[in-house]
Amino acid sequence: MNAGPSSHADVYLAEAEDLLADMEAGLLDLEGNPRDADQINRVFRALHTIKGSGAVFGFTQVADFTHHVESAFQRARDGEIPVSPGLLEVTLAALDHIRDLLDGKEDRAREKSLLARLATHVPQGGAASSRPDKKAKPPRPEPESPRHWRIRLKLGPQVMAFGTNCLRLLDELRALGDAVIIALPEGIPPLEHMDPVACYMEWDIILTTEQPRSAIEDVFMFVAEDATIGIEPIAYEKDDSKRLGEILVERGDIDLDNLMGALRQQRPVGELLVQAGQVSPEKIVSALVEQSKAREEPKTPMGVDAGHGSLRVQAERLDSLMDQVGELVIAQARLRQLVADSEDLNLRAVAEEIERLSSDLRETTMGIRMVPIGTLFGRFRRVVRDVSRSLGKTVELTMDGEDSELDKTVIERLNDPLVHLVRNCIDHGLETTEERVREGKPEAGRVHLSAAHSGAQVLISITDDGRGMNRSAIRAKAEERGLLAPDAQIPDGDLLAFVFHPGFSTAREVSAVSGRGVGMDVVKRTIDALRGTIEIGSTPGEGTTITLKLPLTLAIIDGLLVRVGKGLYVLPLSTVEECVELSDDARKDQRGCDFLNIRGALVPFLRLRERFKVSTPPDPFQKVVVVSSGTSRVGLVVDQVVGQHQTVIKSLGKLMADVREFSGATILGDGTVALIMDVPRLIEMGQTGADDRRLQSGVDDRHLIAGETR
Amino acid sequence: MGKTILTVDDSASIRQMVAFTLESAGYSVTTAVDGKDALAKLGSGTADMIITDLNMPNMDGLQLITEVRKLPAHKFSPIVFLTTESEESKKAQAKAAGASGWIVKPFQQEQLLAVVKKFLG
Incomplete structure (x- = not known):
């Protein structure tokens, strides 16, 4: 049985x-x-x-x-x-x-x-x-040494209409090993002939895997009959033979400059074929990927890292390298601006070359600073063990996504907040063993750490399966501290966010581990300083998830350049939601109701001209950039939206440590300095300003009504 | 997680086994005893995936697949049917009717889960 x-x-x-x-x-x-x-x-x-x-x-x-x-x-x-x-x-x-x-x-x-x-x-x-098939599944063959496969996939047109998600098939392939997937859109007909539910796309996949061919075939088991699927091994070729040019140079028949000059005139065969319309550019890309894979030495499972030794470098050297690359990017931007007006084609060619090189260099340098988050997660085993021992709870710590990479500085600064959050989880989140047994939960509480990339951000979440957050306790505390009017209706997320207020703790007793009301506000401040956001989700009785969203790197951001008066400022693009024009009504109404109506939602706005005490005459059409952080939004009124800008962040000096509105500065292509706005702070200001005004305008209204009836 | 799977089979033991296996893996499961019942259940609730037997009274699996594909909400839902080795012609019919995949009986719990994972992840 x-x-x-x-x-x-x-x-x-x-x-x-x-x-x-x-x-x-x-x-x-x-x-x-x-x-x-x-x-x-x-x-x-x-x-x-x-x-x-x-x-x-x-x-x-x-x-x-x-x-x-x-x-x-x-x-x-x-x-x-x-x-x-x-x-x-x-x-x-x-x-x-x-x-x-x-x-x-x-x-x-x-x-x-x-x-x-x-x-x-x-x-x-x-x-x-036709006897029933009694033979058991053949035992999974031993993993072979990795091989390269060329897979061309053309699914049947009705595959999606029959409930198969093509992307999931590609994901399954990715799960087998290292897959480079190239989409071939040639088959897509013009719009008027297109059946929206049909699958026209073809794919070339270059897969490097230890799995046998049957594992690849299994991925397509349900779609194979209607599809055209070619799975062929790519032969490994060692490319040792010297090229003609190399030999000629070696013999001294030509010098390297001659060779390079000649090579520049030669155009790649792929380009020629594409131009002749004989093959699509995507197929060329696919073939090139295959070529490069085939030249890679197949790794033996034993010595995966042979020849790829690592080198320890002092952190300061890395920081100064990053600094210098930042300077280079700025200098390059200036060069580009100068060259834009130049007629000299040679100069422009060099400038373009430098632009490409500096952007490559920047990528590489950032890559060097990336550290897998596993190094940080690893420390939590000990934290969890110590904390759970001291509290007498059994805790099972699991984690995934340890490979996700993050800037070294971000990782370092994440340590304390994460330790705090994990301690909180175990101390407040998880019930005692007896309580858990009574609730019918497994004796050991579970804490899960996970990290995943999402665009230019990393999501880190800490999940426990404990009792969840006590909403009524939070509410009571918030009311007691005057943060919330009794009976006020507020969104769940906002209610939970009260725990980030300084000195806010609902723990009935202070334990040695946590519950002293310091911590969550510090966590929030650290995450803000890293230009990240923090969110809480919690289901009573089932547990709590705290999600941190962090930028991959602190050194360079994509920014939106805006102008207020004569000054230029940068807003981190990740916080920008939209740009709208300030309507006439809102502009003239100086009385205080600084709210915008954006598709039915009221958004408070800050007039940066007033805040920065700008005296130049305002532009006739003021713009509002709506920025967000977490769930709150605020509009910032500016004179002009200049455009997107790759921003290398320079920190403000110590003298300016108490400046609240700005988190840093950057140098623009023409050498001017632009300040980087600290969006979470500005939102805080906008929101508190709005609250004040809401109170004030209530008073005003009463006066107004009294005046009218008089 | 939290995906719901509708399992349709006239055999109570298969229903129980499928439900037990899938629930242990964290899916929600609703069951129906034949095609008619399944259509009624789809009308009143949701399902992210359907696993159906082919031989059933009242409305068999083939008819069920055809009917489900007519429902706008399930145009793209994965539908997997249970079949035996000896039903090659049935298999072709079921695929033509719009089935997404199949599981050959007898199957092991891991096989069932592997197929479900293929579609729901």
């Missing part, structure tokens, strides 16, 4: 008993009317289920024997053989035999004779030919 707990088998036995009774009734009815199709069907279905379920639940002998009887009835159902009295006779006897088999009584001799009798009623060539 191989399937599940014995209760399944019990259900099967009871069910088989019912089915046999049903079948018996059917057979007896058939004796009176052998052509009754409904009854033939009834008998067939009963046999079919007894066989099918029997095999599933491990009654193989029952399944094997029933299979023969079922086959006979299938042919009767299909009208190939008549339901003769003889057949009914044998079937009834077979029924008794099945019943005995189910009871655990075996009788090989009777089985043999029954099968022989059955065969006399069924012409040869049918029944016995």
Whole structure:
């Protein structure tokens, strides 16, 4: 018996008993009317289920024997053989035999004779030919050394309409190993001929995997018949032979400059073919990927990192490298600006080359600073062990996404907040062992750390399966501290966010580990400083998830350049939601109602001209940039939206540590300095400003009404 | 997680086994005893995936697949049917009707889960 707990088998036995009774009734009815199709069907279905379920639940002998009887009835159902009295006779006897088999009584001799009798009623060539497949799944072959495969995938047009998600198939391939997937959109017809639910896309996949071919074929098991799928191994070729040019240079027949000059005139064959319209650019890309894979030395599982040793470098050197690259990017931007007006083609060519090089260099340098987050997660084993010991709780720590990479500085600064969050989880989130048992939860509490990339950000989440956050306690505390009006309706997320207020703790007792009301506000501040966001989700009784969203790097951001008065400022692009024009009404209304109506939602806005005390005349059309952080949004009124700008962040000096509005500065292409706005802070200001005004305007309104009635 | 799977089979033991396997893996499971029942259940609730037997009274699996594909909400839902080795022609019919995949009986719990994972992830 191989399937599940014995209760399944019990259900099967009871069910088989019912089915046999049903079948018996059917057979007896058939004796009176052998052509009754409904009854033939009834008998067939009963046999079919007894066989099918029997095999599933491990009654193989029952399944094997029933299979023969079922086959006979299938042919009767299909009208190939008549339901003769003889057949009914044998079937009834077979029924008794099945019943005995189910009871655990075996009788090989009777089985043999029954099968022989059955065969006399069924012409040869049918029944016995298709036996149920008894062979167990072949054991998974040992992983082979990785190989490269070329897979060309053209799915049937109706594959999506039949419930298959093509992207999931590609994901399955990715799960097998290292896959480079190139989409070939040639097959997509013009819009007017396109069936929106049909699949026109083709894919070339260059897969490097240790799995055997069958694993690749398994991915396509359900779509293979309607699809054209080519799976071919790519031969590894070692490219040692010297090129003609290299030999000529070596012999001294030409010098390197001659060679490079000649090579520049030569155009790649791919480019020529594309231009001639003989092949699509995507197919060239695909072939190039294959070429580069084929030249890669196939790694042996033993020495994966052979020859790829790592080098320890002092962190300061890395920081200064990053600084210098930042300067280079700025200098390059200036160069680009100068060259834009130049007629000198050679100069422009050099400038473009430098632009490409510096952007490559920047990528590489950032890559060097990336550290897998596993190094940080690793420390939590110890934290969890120590904290759970001291609290007398059993905690199981799991993690995934340890490979996700993050800037070294971000990782370093994440340590303290994460330690705090994990401690909180164990101390407040998880119940005591007794409570858990009472609630019917597993004794060991679970804490899960996970990290994943999402665009230019990393999501880190800490999940526990504890009691969840106590909303009424948070509310009571918030009301007690005057943060929330009694009975005020606020969104759940906002309510939970109260725990980030300084000195806010709902823990009834202070433990050695946490609960002193310091912490969550510090966590929030650290995350803000890293230009990240923090969100809480919590289900009572089921647990809490805290999600941190962090930028991959601190050194360079994509920014939106805006102008207020004469000054230029940068807003991190990741915080910008949209830009709208400030309507006339809102502009003239200086009385205080600084709210915008954006598609029905009220968004408070800050007039940066006022805040920065700008004296130049305002632009005639003021713009509002709506920025967000977490769930709050605020509009910032600026004179002009200049455009997107790659921003290298320079920190403000110590003298300016108390500047609240700005988180840093950057140098623009023309050498001017632009300040980078600290969006979470500005939102805080905008929101508190809005609250104040809401109170004030309430007062104003009363005066107004009083004035009118007077 | 939290995906719902509708399993349709006239055999109570198969229904129980499928439900047990899938629920242990964290899916929600609703069951129906035949095609008619399944259509009614789809009308009143949701399902992210359907696993159906082919041989059933009242409305068999083939008809069920055809009907489900007519429902706008399930135009692209994965539908997997249970079949035996001896039903090659049935298999072709079911695929033509719009089935997404199949599981050959007898199957092991891991096989069932592997197929479900293929479609729901």
